[in-house]
Amino acid sequence: MKDYCGSLDSMTTKRIMTNHMGVKVEDTRICVVMVGLPARGKSLIAQKVVRYLGWLSIPAKNFNVGTYRRADTPAPSADFFDTSNKEGEKMRQAAARAAVADMVKWFNEGTGTVAVLDATNSTKARRRWVKEWCDEHNIETLFVESKCDNDEIIMANILEVKTTSPDYIGQDPETAAKDFRNRIRNYERVYQTIDEDEKDLTYVKLIDVGSQVIINNIQDYLQSRVVYYLMNLHIRPRSIWLSRHGESQYNLDGKIGGDSQLSERGELYASRLPELVANSVGDDRPLTIWTSTLKRTIATARHLASAKTHYNKLEWKALDEIESGVCDGLTYAEIAEQYPEDFQARDDDKYNYRYRGGESYRDVVIRLEPIIMELERSENIIIVTHQAVLRCIYAYYMNVPQEQSPWMEVPLHTLIKLTPRAYATEETRVPAMIPAVSTFRTKGSTAKHQ
Template sequence: MIAIHKKTVVIMVGLPARGKSFFASKLMQYLAWLGYRARTFNAGKYRREMLGAESSRSEFFDPANREFREERERIAKLCFRDCLAWLFAEGDIAIYDATNVTQARREYLTGECKRHGYDHVFIESVCDDPVLFSRIVAEKVAYSPDYVGTDEQIAREDFLQRVTHYEGICEPISDDCSYIRIRNFGDHVIKHFLSENDFFNELFSYLKNIRGGKKDVYLSRHGETKFNQEDRIGGDAALTENGKEMARSLAAYFENKDIAIMTSDKMRTKETASFFTQRLEAYAVLDEIRSGVCDSMTYAEIARQYPDIEKARKKDKFNFQYPDGESYHDLIWRVRTAIWEIEAQRRDVLVIGHRAVNRCIYSYFIPTPAVEIPYIDMPLKTVIRIRSHDHPRCTAEVIAV
């Protein structure tokens, strides 16, 4: 886990309907999965809770209206104050999700971060692709709490007027601060850091791979091996005849589908993928959790030879680390680079992996408390389909093959 030397505020920047909240939610999901204490503070949510539905209308965002302008600024600062207070009390990373399009606002936020001794980085989301912008507006009108119960055409016209108001006051980010700029959902991503910062580079490595749009991610274990029959862990066993039949059934399910196939570097996953006609890519980071001194043993053998290991593992399965091996927490950090690869794909993805690895991937897309991750059911002869959408929320279904 990359240490953060100071508590950090991630400050979103961008006009409405440019993907700020999408990236804020994705980043929050990623950081929590990695084990950081992270939380998002959304200024729009504060506005709705404090002022109600009337504050959603475009006239509230007219910069020429002094009363509304001061009210927006008051709410934004209140939201940011709560953000800093939470960070002081218990957090590692706070994400401040607001437009923040003026230089004056950004200077205020920078000053507050410095006054509290916190690191900060701006993440700007830009969208100048008219087709993509139109799609985001449609999503906004359909799903935003601002327009619940409002006629779609009326909502669209009102929202576009809000965008126009913000365009009139928008100012570019200057190079006297650290920032990441994302253009058109990952078509072009740049970073500008005032000093070397490992954590900021981690954010950049993740965000540059995020794409919008709908995509299915499939998780499947390899076919059966002799180790599966004997309940042994680790190793690099080949498929049994039954395992080869499982692989053929899996390949038949995905026949003629345009899909990216990712496997581990272990023989059993690559042998399973060999029955597919599609091209595969093998990744060592997808290898099963390293069981160290217990590799190739059965759980019964571990209980007899290493009773202290068995006891420690049962007490805290997520944080337990095999001697000379890994814990689930270690595994998540190893697997995270595979998540970057999955997110970067613009087509569906099939991961032919291992039980613990697939649990970790599943828990990224379907947020799961850490203590529950080692108990996610990942049987053989099963595919889990995770459906991602234009918004960060995903759904999952189990398919028998």
């Protein structure tokens, strides 16, 4: 149970505009300032926040101070981060100034809404310096401290960093881990947690991976939205598995939408799926199965649900395929013939085009937001759902631009494993080697299968 300290009742909400381009908060510029010792998941949180906001059409960008520092010092030892190392301190301050200056420039170009300043910001003096700089340029600040004393989580994060951090590329993993622990000790000597002395700041403290969340002085709508997302995060290692349903009769006929049964090859994939998942999971950990409410996904997951007694299964209406309105049950050739203007409009802007009486990809993203929140709260999930829905979920994890996401190929009879890491999300695709039609359509095509 999370303990929520602070209140959102006193929040003031800025005027919000909603149109076909999504939610827009006028005149808002926010710097999310990460705070915390190394190996506390700051970079993972930072990239998640940027990815989440971009997925919701809110312009966001990450400014990682380590990236600026690496331009001059690509692979420093732990001694570089010792406060008694004056030259190292000077170079780290220069990197922080460069990051903040670029952030201000990005805001002043007029396209940015939320910036994330990813650094330790480990002292009160450094946090005050960031706030004063932002105040001078009319940028709100939201400090996000990840505070963790759980040794198991810290060691897992050290393992993560030593294998994925740009600071340790090509180094022996054990040597890297030892150096990184020494770096942490150097920061621990000077680290100051956010406390009552900084009660004028707007901040969120995530303690021990969100087991306790302390909120202070949240100011407006967009800050509250970021806070709500942060309250649902955890940084424990886990994976998400994605699969389309098995090949359906509608797939064979080239039709979209509907609630058709699986084909013979689709049934074969359903029977093979438990083996694919078992080989990918690799241990006996609990796994939760999510499907849509449509027949083809439920049928695809039915053997998986019975294969392991500790596999729970849930059906989500939010995971149903994109609603195709008057085009439901038609082939693309029929749509082009009966609704030529709509067919062209969808090719021109597939993300924002809404089927007559149906949905757009943007609409699907909006209804998937609760799914994303639940995914961030959960451990290991396998989702068996539909092409358009998987495109939206995949785009969230892999940071695919909106205009590209509706055109991604998500093949049938393939299990996709996504593993979020501190600096990126790893992807593994496992084909079942069971033939299926391709439902991928290029712009302008009306082919039945391609």
